[in-house]
Amino acid sequence: MNRLILATGLATALVVAISGGSFGGETAPGQGAPTVTTSAGRADGTSVADLGEPKRIEIAFVLDTTGSMSGLIDGAKRKIWGIADAVRRLHPNAEIRIGLVAYRDRGDAYVTDKTDLSTDISAVYGKLLEFRAQGGGDWPESVNEALSVAVNGLSWTAGADARRLVFLVGDAPPHMDYPQDVPFTDTLKIAEGKGLVVDALQCGTAADTELAWKTIAQLGHGRYAQIPQSGGVVQISTPWDEEIVQIQIKLNRTIVPYGTLHRQSEVKAKAARVEAAPAPAASDMASYNVRAGSSAERAKVVTGEGDLVADAIAGRVDAKSVKREELPSELQKLSPADLEMAIAAKSAERKRLQSELGALVAKRDAKVAEERAKAPAAKDGFDRVVEEMLIEQAK
Numbered sequence: 290m291n292r293l294i295l296a297t298g299l300a301t302a303l304v305v306a307i308s309g310g311s312f313g314g315e316t317a318p319g320q321g322a323p324t325v326t327t328s329a330g331r332a333d334g335t336s337v338a339d340l341g342e343p344k345r346i347e348i349a350f351v352l353d354t355t356g357s358m359s360g361l362i363d364g365a366k367r368k369i370w371g372i373a374d375a376v377r378r379l380h381p382n383a384e385i386r387i388g389l390v391a392y393r394d395r396g397d398a399y400v401t402d403k404t405d406l407s408t409d410i411s412a413v414y415g416k417l418l419e420f421r422a423q424g425g426g427d428w429p430e431s432v433n434e435a436l437s438v439a440v441n442g443l444s445w446t447a448g449a450d451a452r453r454l455v456f457l458v459g460d461a462p463p464h465m466d467y468p469q470d471v472p473f474t475d476t477l478k479i480a481e482g483k484g485l486v487v488d489a490l491q492c493g494t495a496a497d498t499e500l501a502w503k504t505i506a507q508l509g510h511g512r513y514a515q516i517p518q519s520g521g522v523v524q525i526s527t528p529w530d531e532e533i534v535q536i537q538i539k540l541n542r543t544i545v546p547y548g549t550l551h552r553q554s555e556v557k558a559k560a561a562r563v564e565a566a567p568a569p570a571a572s573d574m575a576s577y578n579v580r581a582g583s584s585a586e587r588a589k590v591v592t593g594e595g596d597l598v599a600d601a602i603a604g605r606v607d608a609k610s611v612k613r614e615e616l617p618s619e620l621q622k623l624s625p626a627d628l629e630m631a632i633a634a635k636s637a638e639r640k641r642l643q644s645e646l647g648a649l650v651a652k653r654d655a656k657v658a659e660e661r662a663k664a665p666a667a668k669d670g671f672d673r674v675v676e677e678m679l680i681e682q683a684k
Contacts, residue, residue, distance in 0.1 A: 342383070345451040346376055347406050349388040351439045353432075353459030353492075355397070355425030357518070361458065361492055361671060362422050364522030368672035369417055370573035373410050374580065375676040382582035387413050388443050392435035392459075395467070397424035400431050401438045406445065409593030410577070411559040418562070425461075432463030432501070436473045436487070440480045453485045454682070455509070456675060460492040460518060462501040477508040487511045488678050490671065493518040512681070514674045521670030527656040529649045530568035533575050536646045537563050540590045543639040545597040545632065547615050552595045559591040572653055579647045587643065598635045608632040 354362060369387075376385050388406035393399060404416045439455050446453070463473060480487055487509025489502035494515065506513035541560040546553035563571055581587040585603035590596065597616075600606040609625040620628060667673055 343380060343450055343452040344382075345384045345386065345446055346380055347386045347388075347445060347451060347453045348376065349390060349406065349439045349443055349455045351390045351392065351435050351455060351457045351459075352420070353393075353430055353461065354391040354402075354420050354422055355393050355430060355461070356422050357425060357460055358492065359422035360517075360519030362417075362420050362520075364520035364671050365458075366414075366417050366420075367524055367567060367570050368522050368573070369414055370410070370570060370577055371672055372675050372679075374573055374577040375679055377577055377580045377582075379679060381580060384408060385410070386446075388439075389413060389416060390435050390439045390443075391420055392431050392438075393424040394426065394430045394464070396426070401435050403438055403442055406443050407593075411562065411592045412555070415558065415562055428461050428497075429464040430459065430461045431467075431470075432457070432459065432461075433465075433467070433470050433473050433476070436476045436480075436505075437471050440476050440483065440485060445483055445485065447483070449484075451484075452682075453483065454679075455480070455485055455487045455511075456490060456678075457487060457502070457505060458490045458492065458671065460495065460498060462495070462497045473505060474508060477505065480509060485509070486682065489513045490674060491515045492520065512678050514678070516669055516671050516674055521667065522672055523664060523667040523670055524567070524569045525657050525660045525664075526569050527572070527653045527660075529653045529656070530572045533572045533646065533649050533653065534564075534568050536642055536649070537571060537575055537590075540639060540642050540646070543598055543635040543642070544590055545620065545635060546595055546617060547597040547611055548595050549615070553617065555593075556591065556595040559593065563591065572650070575646055576650045576654060579643065579650050588639070590639070598632055598639060601632050602636050602639070 350365070352358070352362065352365065373385060373387060376383075386406040386408050387410055389402075389404040391399070391402040402420075404413060407413060436455075436457065445451075464470065465472065477487060487505060488511035489506040489509070491498050491502040491513070499515070503513045505511075541563060544556060544560055546556035563574060566574065578589060578592075579587065581589070585599075585605070588602035589599045594600070597606065597608060597611065601608050608629050613621045616628075620631065623631060661667065661673075668677070
C-alpha cells in the first residue's frame, strides 16, 4: 500500500475522531491538526492541578525501536536516570513507578515488548539497555497496538492519589489499515476513563506523524512536542562525576544479595550496570538515590529487592532470621551473632559513604544546572522536553 493511501486513511480516521465530539477537540483555523491542549484533563472534569501532591507517580514510555530510532534509544539509555531524578525532585515523597512499551511493526522480531510499571528503576534501566534499533520497513508502525498495551496492559494504580503519565515517542504514524487492530482513538477513551495523561513526542519533522501525534496529545489530554530525530540528548560532565562513580563502586561492596540464586544474580547484575554506566549517567543514578524521601529508600544502593543491608536498615528483615541457604556462600558459615555484626558493619559503612555521596551530588547538581542554562539548544532534547512536560503538568 503506497504512502498516499496510508496518509489518506490516517487523515480520515483523525477527522472522524475529532469530529465525533467525545473528546471536545478543536481544529486549528486552516489546519487539519487539532489544537494541543494546555492542561491535562480527567474523565471527572478535574485537571492534574486539582489533584494535590500525589502519593505515587507512574510513567510509561512507549518507544518506537525501529531502525530509524537508534539515536533516541541511545539517549534514553543515558538519561532514564536523569528523568527519574527530575520526577523525584518534583515529588520527593512520592513512590515512583516506571514502565516501558517498546514497539515496532508486524513482521519484525516483536510488535510490542512490555516492561510493567515498577519502583525498581535499576531493572527498567537494564531492560532499556537491551533495546536495539532494528526492523521497520514500510513507513507506518504499530502505534495503535503499542498504545493499547500501555493503557490496558500495564498495572496502573486506580484512584486520585496517583498521577499516571504516558510518553509516546516515535517518528512514524500509526498503521490505520490493519484488521483486528484497536485504533488509538478508542484506546484514548479508555485512557481518559483511567485518568491517564498521554503526551506525544515526535522525533523528526514528518508531516503525517505530526498530524497523528498532535491528535494523540489532544485526545490524551497531554502535550505535543517535536524533538530532533537523534533525540537531541546532551550529557553534561562535571568534575565530580568520576569521584561519584568511585564512591558508588565502594557502595556496591556493601551490598549483600540474599534470597533465591536468581534474585541474588539480579542484584549483582544491577550493581554491575552502575559500574559500567558512563560517569554522567552514574551520577544521575546517585542523584536519584540520595534524593529519596524515605529513609528506607535512601538506604538502597540499587532499587528493587534482594539487598540484605538495605532491608535490615529499613527494618524489613532481621538478618539473623534469613535462611543460611539464602545467603551468599561466604556468609553461610557465620554464626547468627557474627552475621548480625557483619551486616551492621556494612550498614555503617554505607551510611558514611552515602553522606559523602550526598555532598558530591549537591556540587554536581549545581554545576549541571549552571551548564544547562548555557545550552539553550539542548532544551529540545528528549530528556529536557520530558522534564519540562513533567514540571508543567505538576503545576
